[in-house]
Amino acid sequence: MNPFIFPKESNSLVKKHLSQKICQALEHLKTDSGFTLEKAIHSGLKNPDSAIGIYAGDAQSYQTFSPVFDPVILEYHGGVENLKHKSDIRELDLPVLDPEGKYILSTRIRIARNLKGFSFPCHMTLSHRRELEKKIIMALSCLKGNLKGNYYSFEHADKKELKQLETKNFWFQKGDRFQDAAGINSDFPKCRGVYLSFDKQLMVWVNEEDHLRIISLEKTSDLSKVYNRLCQAILSLNQTLAFAWDKTYGHLTSCPTNIGTSMRAGVHIQLEKLEQKKEILFNITRACNLQIRGTCGEKTKIENAVFDISNRQRLGISESRIIQNLHAGLLAIIKAEKSI
Ligand code: ARG
Secondary structure, three states: OOOOOOOOOOOOHHHHOOOOOHHHHOOOOOOOOOOOHHHHHHHHHHHOOOOOOOOOOOOOOOHHHHHHHHHHHHHHHHOOOOOOOOOOOOOOOOOOOOOOOOEEEEEEEEEOEOOOOOOOOOOOOOOHHHHHHHHHHHHHHHOOHHHHEEEEEOOOOHHHHHHHHHHOOOOOOOOHHHHHHHOOOOOOOHHHHHHEOOOOOEEEEEEOOEEEEEEEEEOOOOHHHHHHHHHHHHHHHHHHOOOOOOOOEEEEEOOOOEEEOOEEEEEEEHHHHHHHHHHHHHHHHHOOOOEEEEOOOOOOEOOEEEEEEEEOOOOOOOOOHHHHHHHHHHHHHHHHHHHH
């Protein structure tokens, strides 16, 4: 008997792929750091509206529990025939998408990283989080030029200063109920913080869903500019930090939706015409393998016809290819918006 009963209404990928046979093979296994199948799927069991429903507690989870992770990964990253990651972090020079700023309000590109040798955020003790935060602060302090900035600890920074960061969205909130059930919120806000470059175009989240979320952002439609800044930041950080990595799965993240490049590149785009003809927009995003999120992020509503459009696939595709595809997809979307 499968000891894990998923809610009837749940349509998560983990429910779909965790057969009784796989469950029996995995339920007694533990990674070296003590992570179990039960912990991995706890969020999916608790939240019937999970789309995925499984998190990794450490790098080894992807190997130990591969009979359930692999089919989830294959289905999510649609179009991946073989699990194989190809990295290609190099600067690009693409034409600016919307030079007059009529549609694209801002561009935001993030990648996630976890440090080699540490458990992932859903499976960390407070002292591990502390040690990790220290290490990361050291690495961040080595960033140079326009990447230079300050680290704001959620525990120790001035409350007024934190409030300001929050109002301007240079900040992250305590994780949602999906992350909460996974254990990602433990001890929040301890050992959490945000690094912000002086020009406010680079932000690094520390100890959110992954150890690091490195985010390049700007009110521009110049994808290359935002991407190139991210490339510089990641290459600099990689000189001091070693990241959890696997030649098959690429960069290893808490959620299997992020493995591979771990990159989400997107824009906030206002599409007043297409909002009335969503089918046309959905056809383009489907064809270009793009994802639509709400104005205020994942699982939020569209407000003022502002869509958050980003790449869907993160594995089996390189970083620069993601940017090129997004660029092509957005050109098609802008063309459609203009022609209505
Ligand atoms: N665990 C949630 C679900 O299954 C979120 C999945 C993707 N989002 C994320 N932030 N990792 O729906």
